[in-house]
Amino acid sequence: GAGVPGVVARPTRMLLRHRYGGPPWWAAATGDLVAEPAAPPYTATLRFTAPTVEMTPYLGWLAERVEAGGGRVLRRRLRHLAEAFDTAPTVVNATGLAAGRLAADPAVHPVRGHLVLVANPGLTTSVRDEDDPAGITYVHPRRHDVVLGGTYQPGVWDTGPDPQTAAAIRRRCVTLVPELADAPVLGERIGLRPARHGGPRVAAEPAGPAGGRLVHAYGHGGAGVTLSWGCAAEVARLALEG
Ligand SMILES: Cc1cc2nc3c(=O)[nH]c(=O)nc-3n(C[C@H](O)[C@H](O)[C@H](O)COP(=O)(O)OP(=O)(O)OC[C@H]3O[C@@H](n4cnc5c(N)ncnc54)[C@H](O)[C@@H]3O)c2cc1C
Numbered sequence: 001g002a003g004v005p006g007v008v009a010r011p012t013r014m015l016l017r018h019r020y021g022g023p024p025w026w027a028a029a030t031g032d033l034v035a036e037p038a039a040p041p042y043t044a045t046l047r048f049t050a051p052t053v054e055m056t057p058y059l060g061w062l063a064e065r066v067e068a069g070g071g072r073v074l075r076r077r078l079r080h081l082a083e084a085f086d087t088a089p090t091v092v093n094a095t096g097l098a099a100g101r102l103a104a105d106p107a108v109h110p111v112r113g114h115l116v117l118v119a120n121p122g123l124t125t126s127v128r129d130e131d132d133p134a135g136i137t138y139v140h141p142r143r144h145d146v147v148l149g150g151t152y153q154p155g156v157w158d159t160g161p162d163p164q165t166a167a168a169i170r171r172r173c174v175t176l177v178p179e180l181a182d183a184p185v186l187g188e189r190i191g192l193r194p195a196r197h198g199g200p201r202v203a204a205e206p207a208g209p210a211g212g213r214l215v216h217a218y219g220h221g222g223a224g225v226t227l228s229w230g231c232a233a234e235v236a237r238l239a240l241e242g
Contacts, residue, residue: 050126114188
């Protein structure tokens with residue numbers, strides 16, 4: 001990811017509250033994970049470098065790659081997946097939460113996530129306290145702001161603002177990173193992670209006119225960015241080979 005717009009290798013401090021049982025399975029992917037003792041209520045601190053993605057420049061870069069490779073972007077709302085075969089013989093159904101209806105898959109469900117954006121007082125390190133019993137808590141600095149999180153609310157569809165939750169997120173994050181105490185609030189974001197009981201569905205089936213193929217790729221929940229390159233390689237294989 002070096003040199004890709006929006007991708008930044010961030011030092012991360014991850015505070016654990018459960019018993020530390022040795023390096024997590026993903027430690028090798030970081031290349032530099034170290035564990036240190038921590039004062040209660042924490043059990044350990046993990047330090048590592050992780051790629052973080054600022055989505056606006058990154059999505060622009062991805063769209064340019066599609067077009068540079070000869071792709072054409074058409075935006076159209078489909079009522080049924082079958083309509084897509086009017087445009088192409090191979091269709092990838094990557095419709096996120098809408099796949100519940102479009103693919104008639106009752107396992108698809110939202111997991112609401114609430115974030116608060118504040119001005120960046122000069123932070124560069126991500127801090128996570130994901131075991132906080134009051135709610136998943138994290139501080140992710142970006143170049144021009146800091147993302148404060150969060151919530152993880154399975155089955156909740158409401159995307160309306162929620163000042164009490166926003167205030168609670170801010171309080172937890174200021175406790176975690178006191179430098180945030182006076183950072184002006186810039187806004188809040190509420191999103192629905194497109195989750196699926198049993199995990200993502202990445203699978204092909206014959207569909208549409210003879211020889212047509214439908215590749216499903218949805219249900220990535222709170223990890224769609226993390227999984228995107230591996231998943232895209234699998235989708236490409238299914239689209240080309242079946
Ligand atoms: C608060 C929050 C924090 C998150 N943090 C992380 C994180 O740290 N790391 C991570 O990896 N992931 C994270 N995620 C999850 C990540 O955002 C999702 O997994 C990812 O965006 C899913 O991508 P997708 O392309 O499958 O679905 P989407 O991004 O939902 O895209 C679906 C697309 O389908 C289109 N569509 C739907 N219906 C139709 C229709 N009828 N006709 C035409 N088009 C249609 C939509 O317009 C949309 O463009 C987070 C999500 C939230 C809400």
